[in-house]
Amino acid sequence: MSAGGRISSEKPRGYGPAAGRRPGPWRAIIDRVKWRIPLPQDGAQRTLVLAIVTSVIFHLLLLGPLFVFPGLLLPPTYVKRGEPLFKLDERPVVALYGSLPLYRTLRVGVEGTDVKQFEKNLSKLGYTGFTVDDTYTAATALAARSWQADLGLPQTGAVEPGQLVVTPGAVRVAEHTARVGDRIGGDIGGGASVLSYTGRTRLVTVELAVADQALAAKSRTVTVTVPGQGPVKGKISQVGTVATAPEPTSNASGDQASNAPGGSSSTASDARIRVTVTIADQKKLGSLDAAPVDVDFVSEERKDVLAVPVAALLALPKGGYGVEIVEGGATRIVAVRTGMFAAGRVEISGDGIAEGVTVGVPK
Numbered sequence: 001m002s003a004g005g006r007i008s009s010e011k012p013r014g015y016g017p018a019a020g021r022r023p024g025p026w027r028a029i030i031d032r033v034k035w036r037i038p039l040p041q042d043g044a045q046r047t048l049v050l051a052i053v054t055s056v057i058f059h060l061l062l063l064g065p066l067f068v069f070p071g072l073l074l075p076p077t078y079v080k081r082g083e084p085l086f087k088l089d090e091r092p093v094v095a096l097y098g099s100l101p102l103y104r105t106l107r108v109g110v111e112g113t114d115v116k117q118f119e120k121n122l123s124k125l126g127y128t129g130f131t132v133d134d135t136y137t138a139a140t141a142l143a144a145r146s147w148q149a150d151l152g153l154p155q156t157g158a159v160e161p162g163q164l165v166v167t168p169g170a171v172r173v174a175e176h177t178a179r180v181g182d183r184i185g186g187d188i189g190g191g192a193s194v195l196s197y198t199g200r201t202r203l204v205t206v207e208l209a210v211a212d213q214a215l216a217a218k219s220r221t222v223t224v225t226v227p228g229q230g231p232v233k234g235k236i237s238q239v240g241t242v243a244t245a246p247e248p249t250s251n252a253s254g255d256q257a258s259n260a261p262g263g264s265s266s267t268a269s270d271a272r273i274r275v276t277v278t279i280a281d282q283k284k285l286g287s288l289d290a291a292p293v294d295v296d297f298v299s300e301e302r303k304d305v306l307a308v309p310v311a312a313l314l315a316l317p318k319g320g321y322g323v324e325i326v327e328g329g330a331t332r333i334v335a336v337r338t339g340m341f342a343a344g345r346v347e348i349s350g351d352g353i354a355e356g357v358t359v360g361v362p363k
Helices: 114-124 138-152 210-215 254-259
Strands: 027-029 031-037 048-049 055-062 084-088 091-097 164-167 173-177 190-199 203-209 221-226 230-239 272-278 291-296 298-309 323-329 330-342 347-348 357-359
Touching: 084 190, 091 114, 091 138, 114 138, 203 210, 203 291, 210 272, 298 330
Parallel strands: 091 164
Antiparallel strands: 027 357, 031 298, 048 203, 048 291, 055 190, 084 091, 173 190, 203 272, 221 230, 221 291, 230 272, 298 347, 323 330, 323 357, 330 347
16 A cells, blocks of 8 residues: 655644543554655646657758748658658658768768668668668669659659758657748758757656755656646656756746846745656656646655554653554553654554554544
8 A cells, every 4th residue: 555645744642641531432453554755846846748858950951042932741740750841842851760960962872871871761661672781872772763753852863951851760840930931041052940849759847946856866766647647657867967046937026036136036945957757658648748747756755664543643641652552342552653644644663563453543
């Protein structure tokens, strides 16, 4: 069994002449539990599920005259290998996977890592008749012509910068930064921002108070509560090393803002670090790409401990606490040592305290 909550401040009841209490019919069983106490959340610790692993602005390299941008594709949310990201002069610019941007024209006789990367993509797309290696051969050019024909591109067999975009994998189009009819490039060529994209894997970012950074150990498990989905387990993948002050709120008074350097009311105690949490089971995040969520960091944990309701505690005349053990029709008071308080229960230990023992609680 597991339970979580803020540490209870409930006071134990007294026992002895002043309490004037005798055993009643209300009882509880000492049971064995595992507690994980989440760090109390405040507004600044609410987080955001983001569909971002890598965010890149693609800058199209134009090596020729001025191009007219006649229309953007409105692609599906996710774009995979071989699918178009947008159109340039009514010609699709497709996504291919890799790490090296296409910086030169690939033609027969060219050698290099970029050649192998392109040939690997052609092979994955089902084109054959060539060897995947570092050399762009006539066989590669023949396969490239077939690929260009399928896309409606000029069948030159050579692949020029601007015909494709190299991405690390399937991507999600986040924003179109060019509009229909925009001109990109110039008389002497140049670069232009066309769109931005993100990775497909959603993760969680947390702006955590610096004072709580000890809770954010890399690889530690946390619990993320997603709107409409419930809790899901996550793992801390990255802990920031740069502390930043939160943005001043709009309702801050003018006096507060003027008293802080640069007009900000933030103080060193408000500083936060960014913590990144990965979610292995992406399906449990539902269909949301972005949403406010809650993240529980475990501030304290007890495994395999004995616990009773807080109300079962007795304040002993000589100090300390005890519980009233019920054995058949008789009862006796046993002194106990207390540990963690959570969810209305308290960890106890002592002579005669064992799992399954019945203790009295007030009616």
